[in-house]
Amino acid sequence: MELQLNIGNYSDVGKAREINEDYFGFFSGSFGNLLIVCDGMGGHKGGEIASRLAIETISNYFENLNNTYDISEEINKSLEAANISIILKAKDP
Numbered sequence: 001m002e003l004q005l006n007i008g009n010y011s012d013v014g015k016a017r018e019i020n021e022d023y024f025g026f027f028s029g030s031f032g033n034l035l036i037v038c039d040g041m042g043g044h045k046g047g048e049i050a051s052r053l054a055i056e057t058i059s060n061y062f063e064n065l066n067n068t069y070d071i072s073e074e075i076n077k078s079l080e081a082a083n084i085s086i087i088l089k090a091k092d093p
Contacts, residue, residue: 007035021047025055031062031071046090053089054082 011022021040026033036058038051061078 019048023051023055027059050086053085057082057085
């Protein structure tokens, strides 16, 4: 049985913000298909940067996987890497 998905995205800035902080990513590789949705930070400074940086970091993490891995463990590690990237970016003057 083959699973087939049609993927699209839609996001709305809403009534409270001027900038849409949401970011989406879809990536394919030896790991399979990866769909990532990062919601903004509720108007906090840099929310749009944080969601984009999270997508980029997670994508890069999966692009560099070796052939042997546990998917659950790698998802957790990629999220930790994204969190570290965001923290470091926030500290960067």
